[in-house]
Amino acid sequence: MNILLIDDEHLEVEQLEYLISPHFPNWTIFKAYDASQALQIAKKIKIELIFLDIHMPGKSGLELAKDLKALYKTRIVMVTAYQSFEFAQKAIRIGVEDYLTKPIIEDDLMRVINKYDHWNSKxxxxxxxxxxxxxxxxxxxxxxxxxxxxxxxxxxxxxxxxxxxxxxxxxxxxxxxxxxxxxxxxxxxxxxxxxxxxxxxxxxxxxxxxxxxxxxxxxxxxxxxxxxxxxxxxxx
Missing domain, CATH: 1.10.10.60 (Homeodomain-like)
Structure with a gap:
């Protein structure tokens, strides 16, 4: 299974990878730091699950989510430092599956990841x-x-x-x-x-x-x- 982590802050991506990897050692994790890089990866490799920061320079996370959803059926979890009902509504309309707020707490991340535990085997x-x-x-x-x-x-x-x-x-x-x-x-x-x-x-x-x-x-x-x-x- 392939996961794509997208955030313009390298430290945030590294933290997500650090938290996810021990639980799902046989999943392949890809990383992208802007919309262009994310789309290049998603076009070459079928991604099943995406963690996407909502606030990025240039194309926003919501705009990028639309582009990624247009490629093929993939699951997207939006990640943001801001708790905004408006953003949450827009994300739901796009078809985003879940919503995490920063700083990411491991228990909250595992609550999301465990929904896909049946996709995983050690x-x-x-x-x-x-x-x-x-x-x-x-x-x-x-x-x-x-x-x-x-x-x-x-x-x-x-x-x-x-x-x-x-x-x-x-x-x-x-x-x-x-x-x-x-x-x-x-x-x-x-x-x-x-x-x-x-x-x-x-x-x-x-x-x-x-x-x-x-x-x-x-x-x-x-x-x-x-x-x-x-x-x-x-x-x-």
């Missing part, structure tokens, strides 16, 4: 399997496919995955695909439910609907409608 082999899932979830993907890519026995991979992640590999893949479905339903108005199913690796719209309702208690169509109503309420 076992390097399992982290490789997770990374393959995160990169290829939209394709037909089996335990055998993943095991072949990391040169291990499929049975061993299944057993080891369950042991370390406390969830079966296929169940995890399905859960991750559903995460991606919720993102697309909320943000991509032009895609039909069938197109969302295909983009997220489901064999059919029917299979997606069954899996979605089992997990969330509502259909994908109902979820999309609620998301739109929520956004309209925020903008009113």
């Amino acid at each position: 076992d390097s082999t399992i982290q490789s399997a997770l990374d393959i899932i995160h990169e290829n979830y939209s394709e037909k993907l089996t335990v055998n496919d993943i095991a072949k890519k990391i040169f291990i026995n499929p049975s061993y991979l299944s057993r080891k995955f369950l042991e370390t992640q406390k969830i079966g590999l296929n169940e995890y893949l399905n859960r991750y695909r559903l995460e991606k479905v919720t993102q697309l339903l909320a943000s991509e108005k032009e895609h039909s439910i069938s197109e969302v199913a295909e983009k997220c690796g489901f064999n059919s719209q029917h299979y997606l609907s069954v899996a979605f309702k089992k997990k969330f208690g509502i259909t994908p169509r109902e979820y999309r409608l609620r998301s739109r109503l929520g956004m309209q309420h925020e903008n009113s």
